[in-house]
Amino acid sequence: MPYWLMKSEPDELSISALARLGDARWDGVRNYQARNFLRAMQPGDLFLFYHSSCPRPGVASIGKILRASYPDPTALQADSHYFDSKALTHGNPWSAVDVGHVETFERVIELPRLKAAPALAGLPLVQRGSRLSVMPVTPAQWEAILALR
DNA sequence: GCCAACGTTGGC
DNA sequence: GCCAACGTTGGC
Numbered sequence: 001m002p003y004w005l006m007k008s009e010p011d012e013l014s015i016s017a018l019a020r021l022g023d024a025r026w027d028g029v030r031n032y033q034a035r036n037f038l039r040a041m042q043p044g045d046l047f048l049f050y051h052s053s054c055p056r057p058g059v060a061s062i063g064k065i066l067r068a069s070y071p072d073p074t075a076l077q078a079d080s081h082y083f084d085s086k087a088l089t090h091g092n093p094w095s096a097v098d099v100g101h102v103e104t105f106e107r108v109i110e111l112p113r114l115k116a117a118p119a120l121a122g123l124p125l126v127q128r129g130s131r132l133s134v135m136p137v138t139p140a141q142w143e144a145i146l147a148l149r
Numbered sequence: 150g151c152c153a154a155c156g157t158t159g160g161c
Numbered sequence: 162g163c164c165a166a167c168g169t170t171g172g173c
Contacts, residue, residue, distance in 0.1 A: 007170095007171090009171090030169095052170085052171060052172085053170080053171055053172080057171080057172070111172080131169080131170045131171070133170085
């Protein structure tokens, strides 16, 4: 079963909001590489939920993929922040998945600790200049991150 | 708010 | 196909 890591700004979808809601649609991804990873996800896959663009960026929970990818409806909604006019005229290229909450960590595993872990050097999250918002995590990386809890 | 790095767009 | 300009991401 593949593992993943997904970034969200807490203002968009936060870990606590997902825990409260129980499930949510992960939409608004507008990068082809990230979209391709969404399309590779299967129900039951686990992911690390990372908070970005906030005072203490880091990983703070585990979530689960509940539904495989499907066309992202926000691309077609003119009033959505994620509206893509070309999706209307040329077909909708964007994908979303449904996710659930599994476990919230007692403490956020903050970015500097992730960067300091040798086992995570290959993770795009910690690589200079990487902005990928959805990425695969190897079993070894997964264990290394959970060991930092 | 700053800025480095990246992806996309569009002129040529 | 090149590449400059632009918009976005995201840490700090």
